[in-house]
Amino acid sequence: MRNPYEEEQQNILKRITNNVVKLNETLAELNSKVEDINSLNSDLVAFSNIWNHYQRNATLYLNSTKSLEPSAKRESD
Numbered sequence: 001m002r003n004p005y006e007e008e009q010q011n012i013l014k015r016i017t018n019n020v021v022k023l024n025e026t027l028a029e030l031n032s033k034v035e036d037i038n039s040l041n042s043d044l045v046a047f048s049n050i051w052n053h054y055q056r057n058a059t060l061y062l063n064s065t066k067s068l069e070p071s072a073k074r075e076s077d
Contacts, residue, residue, distance in 0.1 A: 062068045 059068075
C-alpha cells in the first residue's frame with residue numbers, strides 16, 4: 001500500500017532541493033558580481049588616495065610660498 005504522505009514529503013523535498021540548487025547558483029553569480037565591483041572600487045580607492053596626497057602636497061606648497069594668502073592688491077580692489 002502506498003503512503004500518500006510519504007509521496008507528498010518526497011515531492012516537497014524535491015522542491016526544496018531544486019530551490020536550494022537555484023539559490024546556490026544565484027549566490028555564486030552574486031559573488032562574482034560583488035568581486036567585479038570590489039575590483040572596480042579598488043581602482044577608485046587608489047585614485048582617491050593619489051588625489052588626496054596631491055591635494056595635501058599642493059596645499060603645503062601653497063602655504064610655504066604664502067600663495068594662499070590674499071595679496072594686498074586684491075584687498076584694495
